[in-house]
Amino acid sequence: MYVYIEYLLIENIIINFIILYVTKGITRTETSKLRIFIASLVGSLYTLVAFFPSLEFMVKFSIKFSISVLMIILAFNPAGLKLFLKQISVFYVISFAFAGAIIGIFYILNNNLDLTKFSFQSSDELMKFLVIGIIVAILLIRYMLKFHQARINKEQYITNIVIGLNNKEVELLALIDTGNSLKEPISQMPVIIVEYDALQNILPKLVRDMYLHKKELDLEVMTYIMEKMNEDIKFRLIPFKSIGNENGILIGFKPDSIKIYLDDGPKELKGDIIVAIYNDKLAEDEQYNGLLHPEILG
Numbered sequence: 348m349y350v351y352i353e354y355l356l357i358e359n360i361i362i363n364f365i366i367l368y369v370t371k372g373i374t375r376t377e378t379s380k381l382r383i384f385i386a387s388l389v390g391s392l393y394t395l396v397a398f399f400p401s402l403e404f405m406v407k408f409s410i411k412f413s414i415s416v417l418m419i420i421l422a423f424n425p426a427g428l429k430l431f432l433k434q435i436s437v438f439y440v441i442s443f444a445f446a447g448a449i450i451g452i453f454y455i456l457n458n459n460l461d462l463t464k465f466s467f468q469s470s471d472e473l474m475k476f477l478v479i480g481i482i483v484a485i486l487l488i489r490y491m492l493k494f495h496q497a498r499i500n501k502e503q504y505i506t507n508i509v510i511g512l513n514n515k516e517v518e519l520l521a522l523i524d525t526g527n528s529l530k531e532p533i534s535q536m537p538v539i540i541v542e543y544d545a546l547q548n549i550l551p552k553l554v555r556d557m558y559l560h561k562k563e564l565d566l567e568v569m570t571y572i573m574e575k576m577n578e579d580i581k582f583r584l585i586p587f588k589s590i591g592n593e594n595g596i597l598i599g600f601k602p603d604s605i606k607i608y609l610d611d612g613p614k615e616l617k618g619d620i621i622v623a624i625y626n627d628k629l630a631e632d633e634q635y636n637g638l639l640h641p642e643i644l645g
Contacts, residue, residue: 355394356391356392356394359387359390359391359394360384360387360388360391361387362445363387363388363390363391363418364383364384364387365445365485366438366441366442366445367383367386367387367418367422367438368383369437370423370434370437370438370441371383371422371423373437373441374423374430374433374434374437376423376425376430376434378422378423378424382421382422382423382424383422385422386417386418386419386421386422387418387422389414389417389418389421390414390415390418393405393414415435415438415439416435419431419434419435419438504523504524505520505521505522505523505634505635506520506521506523506607506608506609507519507520507521507607507608508520508521508605508606508607508608508637508639509604509605509606509607510541510546510549510602510604510622511549511602511603511604511605511606512549512550512580512600512602513549513551513579513580513603515548515549516549516604517545517546517548517549519541519542519545519636519637520634520635520636520637521541521607521635521636521637521638521639522629522630522634522635522637522638522639523639523641524638524639524640524641527638527639527640528640529585529587529623529640530640531583531585531599531621532585532586533583534583534619534621536601536619536620536621537620537621537640537642537643538585538597538599538620538621538622538623539605539621539623539637539638539639539640539643540597540623540625540629540637540638541622541623541624541625541636541637541638542625542626542627542628542629542636542637543558543626544636545636545637546622546624550580550624551576551580553572553575553576554572554580557569557572558626561626563598563624563626564596569582569584569598581600581601582598582599582600583600583601583621584596584597584598584599585597585598585599585623587623597623597624597625598623598624599621599622599624600621600622600624601620601621601622602620602622605620605622605643607639607643616643620640620643
C-alpha cells in the first residue's frame with residue numbers, strides 16, 4: 348500500500364472542513380471559517396498516528412471519539428449538551444456519507460476483483476479517487492439538504508409563546524403563519540389559533556369538560572358556559588373556513604397576557620388579541636401547536 352503523507356493531510360483537511368461546514372449549516376450554528384479550519388487541521392493531524400507504531404494505542408475507539416469531540420468543540424464551542432449532541436450526531440452522519448461515497452467510487456472504478464485490497468498505486472490515482480469521491484459526497488449531501496431544507500425553513504418561523512389567563516400560564520410552540528388572516532368578526536382583533544391540549548391547564552373546569560366531551564359545537568352547552576364563565580373568561584365565537592369545512596366555528600377568548608420569544612429576546616404583545624381554541628392537531632408531526640397571526644408581530 349502506497350501512502351503519500353502530504354496528500355493524506357490535504358485530503359483530510361478538505362474533507363473535515365466540508366463535513367464541519369455542512370454540520371454548521373444543518374445545525375444552524377454560528378461560527379467562523381477559521382475555527383472550522385483549525386478543527387479540520389487537528390482532525391487531519393490525528394491521521395498521522397498511523398505512521399508511528401509507538402502511538403498504536405491512539406487508534407482505539409475512545410481516542411477517535413475524543414478527537415471528534417475536540418473537533419466539535421474547536422469548531423462550534425457548543426453552548427449546551429443538547430446542542431453538542433445534535434452537532435456530533437450530524438457530524439458522524441455526514442462523515443459516513445463521505446466515507447461511503449469514496450469507498451464506493453473506488454470499488455466501482457477499480458478493475459481488481461479482490462475487494463479486500465484498498466490501496467493506491469500512485470499519487471495521481473489517489474487524487475483521482477479523492478476528487479471523484481468528494482464530488483459524489485457533496486452531491487449526496489446536497490440532495491439530503493434539499494430534503495431537509497423545507498423543515499429548516501419552517502422551523503425559522505416557529506417560536507415559543509407564553510399565554511396567561513387568570514394567574515396561570517402555558518408555554519407552547521407556534522408557527523408564524525403568513526396565511527393566517529383570521530380575525531374576530533366584530534372587533535376585528537387578530538386571532539391566534541391554539542390546540543386545546545396546549546391550553547387546557549389555564550382553562551376553567553367547565554370549559555375543559557366541554558372540550559373533553561366534544562360539546563364545543565353544541566350551541567346550548569356553549570351558551571350555558573358563556574353565561575356561567577362571564578367573570579372568569581369572556582368568550583368570542585369566531586367563524587372560519589378551511590378545506591372540507593366551509594362553516595366552522597371556533598371558541599375564542601381574550602387572554603390576560605401573551606409573550607413571544609423572538610431572536611432579539613422576549614416581547615410582550617400589546618393590544619387586543621384573541622386566542623381561538625382548536626380541538627384537534629394543527630401539525631401532523633406535532634412540531635407546533637399554535638398558529639400566530641402575522642399582524643401581531645407589528
